[in-house]
């Protein structure tokens with residue numbers, strides 16, 4: 624297993640688990656105590672010599688690329704992407720559905736390939752709307768009402784984050800990330816991530832965050848073994 628350097632979060636001690644079950648006593652023992660101490664040490668040594676079924680936790684590394692990226696910002700998790708020269712030969716743009724149901728967008732988060740269409744549907748008896756804005760900007764990308772049974776299509780035309788909201792219902796929000804990379808995944812809220820399915824090879828690994836200052840990029844060489852990457856290089 625290889626990992627790329629940078630500050631490490633939750634690092635495990637190299638070389639396995641710490642010793643347990645025995646302690647080493649050091650110091651000066653006075654004459655009056657020496658006899659007792661010798662007996663104590665003898666008994667202690669016997670006790671320690673007894674076989675102990677010691678469970679050594681074997682933390683199995685996740686498959687693919689895993690590690691640590693920037694944590695979520697304003698409730699939006701980071702996106703980790705692997706891009707390579709071969710990306711243009713991968714799957715073509717497609718149509719994905721984001722439904723409005725139960726006063727929520729479903730799914731609430733979506734990663735789409737650039738050029739793909741997001742179809743917003745309304746599967747309940749309430750009237751909703753769909754407001755799209757590029758992340759961090761006020762510019763409206765889409766502003767449509769979605770009555771029950773309606774469907775509105777939006778064709779993605781730029782890489783980056785899109786904030787989704789229904790202004791009729793506070794808190795009814797979602798997030799779409801548009802990417803050209805063949806392999807992308809949302810990190811967890813704490814920034815930990817796992818990205819599987821990419822064949823071995825050289826890649827540019829990118830971390831996208833709502834906060835521009837937390838975005839980061841590095842070049843990796845993915846082999847057959849799991850690879851740990853810790854980004855961004857701060858903290």
Ligand SMILES: [Cu+2]
Nearest residue numbers: 751789791792
């Ligand atoms: Cu709504």
